[in-house]
Amino acid sequence: MIVTAKQASSHCGGHPAMNSAKPTLPAQILSQTPSTSSITDRLWRHSLYNVLDQQPLDRVNVLGDNSHGHLSCVNTLSWTPDGQMLLSGGDDRTIWRMDPDYDVDYPFVCKSVIQTGHKANIFNAHLLPHSTRIVSVAGDNQVRVFEAAAALAHSQSEPETTYSIDQLDCRVLRCHTNRVKRIVTEDSPDLFLTVAEDGSVRQHDLRVSHTCGPGGSCPAPLIKCQHELSALALSPLSPYQFVVAGESPYGYLFDRRNTGRSFDEEWGSLPPTSGPSIATCVRRFGRKTKPRDDVYGTHITGARMSSHNGHEVLLSYSGDAVYLYSTRDNPQDEDEHHGSSIIPSSQEHRTDVIPIASDESHIDVQLAETNDNEASSPLQRATADQGDLDGSDSDDLTLDAMPWDDPSVPIILPRRRFAGAGNVETVKDVNFLGPEDEFVTSGSDDGNFFIWHKATGELHGIYEGDGSVVNVIEGHPFLPLIAISGIDSTVKLFAPVNHRSEFSRIDKQEDIIRSNSRGSGQLMTRGQLALIRAALSGQELSEGNPCNVQ
Template identity: 55%
Template sequence: MAAPNATRNARTHKRLLSRRWAALNFDRVNVLGDDASYGHSGCVNALSWARDGELLLTGGDDRTVQIWRMDSTLLNADYPFVCRSVIQTGHLANIFNAKWLPYSHNIATVAGDGQVRVHQVGQIGNSGPPATAQLSSRDTCIHRLRCHEGRVKRIELEDSPHLFLTAAEDGTVRQHDLRTSHSCSDYGSCPPPLLRLNFELSTLSASPLTPFQLVVAGESAYGYLFDRRQAGRFLLAEKGLVENGMTHCIRRFGRSASSLDTDCREHITGSRMSSQNGHEVLLSYSADAVYIFSTKDDPEEADSMESSRPLSSNTRSDLKHKPTNMLGDESSSTIDDDMDIDIDNYASEEEEDQEQEDLASRWASRDAYSKVPLILPRTRFSGARNVDTIKDVNFLGPDDEYVASGSDDGNFFIWRKDGALHGIFEGDGSVVNVIEPHPHLPLFATSGIDTTVKLFAPVSGPSSFSQLDSAERIMAANQRQSIGFRRLRLRRHDFTSLLAAVTSDEHAQTCNHQ
């Protein structure tokens, strides 16, 4: 009888939590790091709950990871989280993500220096003065991996203390196995990437319910769903699915062709797969909105897919060789010619030959994915502004009933699944980038440009930080500024296209993001 009782208790707990979320009486209950004795000294880019919600990890521009724990001795404060450890990670640039590896005392961090580091920490105390442990990278760093060739943006955990995934701006997703060692300084000694794409990656997400699937997105109009299972390769190929390393690209997620900004490079800044149902996927578009998709939905018909081909998203080395017309569009008839230009001039230079081979590979990859079945969004969530920084996106609620995103106006937005606005809250003095819900409690943390982390939870009275009464004004201002950014981006595109037309030996990059 124990198992049925546990199930009933879990369902009752979820119902109670859902009622608290529906009431929307959330307010700021604590600010972590506003005490001068501890906290971050730069933007906070990384938030992650660890040890089943017992700990909160934060990381940012000051290149430290700080570990926060609720202090049970501070009974006179609500949600009294205090800093128990500060890790000087040794990274040379901003930390973008930090995760506690399951079943271990290890924390993985990734940063703008292209490095992946693993730090080993001891037991985190529950009492004593804040910041009881000041740890250096010499004390904690047990692995320093330099397999990526660009800034590393995201970590995705696996159900293992030894394995985890990372995504970087070099267009690769890598699986790291801490049980096998190698020297990244030796050319070719790093294991091959799990997958490689021809554009910069900003985000990587997976669901514990479907660990064999992962979603990647970045400098492209589409998010891509990959399946790591290798059975039925030929059958999959007949359905238009494309193999990439040890994975298959089985679906694309994207908007309809009529909504694409065909004059400029698209950019997806955040993604999230639902941990509660395993099939819903969120994508946050720069200068646009948040969209929700489902892996269970039928893809678009093949005929209409032809008009929704992915936009070009190439590295700087690609653009040096790629001809454009006055509108900056690529002509499919020029692709083969592009790869043939000046081959004889490069024949005696090994480095140039390798670049040409890489270029051909990237073109082939791009063309292949245009045939992968496309899934259109179920709902659009608008009102927030995603222009100035890289915004993440997340689900909230015990059953992922809500969608949340930060905004450039210092607020964060919460919507119901039907797209209706559920709440707006002030979360930062400048910009909210990250929202991370507690795994069990009606509690979530937010961070952004400020050096502090804000905690939000239900309160008995009115919310001091709710901006819902000003929703129409806030959303109208955000829409105006997003439209203005898209127009500015288009003008930049037109100018660089003109330069490309009058310059015969080089091509300007169009529509720079962030």
């Protein structure tokens, strides 16, 4: 389901703020928005968002309830560029649209529900820029494009309306062969990228028709990797570059500027449907890890590129932390931020293998040995690993290595590490917050979401955002308003308030970080289980090929 929502009065699933004190910023601000292209607008947004650093956040609304809203987990949230609508989608295979009402502070309410026709959970949904098209991707391997003009034009004065695929023009793309996880849009109503667990990233151009399926004419993917991909990021300031990640300890930076020419296409023939990748892998983003660590199970659950500067990259590692990189960093430089960047030879890539049990039912997870100099408190441990980024104890560290990675592609090491959140149970996204991306945020297995200062790595806040797990955090395009979703069937809105926050958990940070640290130490990923199953069945792990360069 895709739900489109606008800020609205507190009926139809919109709960009022949690106490009588009004939020700092009224919804009427939306009606005073200056031109999005003006310098005045940027200064205006910056002044509004400054309160995020000065005042605590609190929950100001809950979208949905037991009788209205999504029926299960909410996996995706997406604000429209003008901030007037919020799209949400989830396991119930519907998309919501929520809209604003300028008479009430902050509540958004569902105005349109789109029954997508997907046969599995929706993982992502976006409105294509300069259009009325909504794109969704799901676990049924499909990409669906809806001409949703009717749903988007639905009047606030009208009751909530559900639209079926029979009422909306729907185009189904079956180019991927496994679950499709993420969409990134460009400044175009026709172009967008998708990433899937089939290891491919595809560029879709809605102006060009083709036939999917066996014997079809799906264009060749931009890239094709030998492992699953699930995270994709692109910055509007550098749209020729994109970052992908998945079942590998690396994030990959690809460049579309050197795609070459196809004379057949220029003469009107259909593009090739197979062959090497089109984009070029120019950098890998990696970490230094202890030599005893088993990197075969390491994977990345979320990626984000800064929309403010175009070069900063966030990667969220399952069972570990969030790391900040820059595409501008020279992999051969050595400085105080990321220490020695000398890449060891392939002979120096070391991996300790966990002994394989003789019976799958008796698999034990080997926990890493405790360092003699381990920090004494959870807060110290959350920041102590910064030394690894600074090059200290470099003799005890090695770069993550996987057999399918091309050692000729340079590795960039992180500038900063943001720790404390738990990322084990589900797929956590990661994001920037603030008009200049001053903050970094991530959900957590404990139902909280964390906010850190990007410049220092200092923990800024911990807030309860879900009854179970927070997976998705999306900041409003210009207001200090944050939408949160996870395992609950509801969407929560957070904003700065001028009173004590009822949902802040920063006073319990020691206990929270300690608990999350214990959970991360017992992670066994799908990659590790696959290795164990392969060993038990007598199969050898195929080295495969690196992400092919086309």
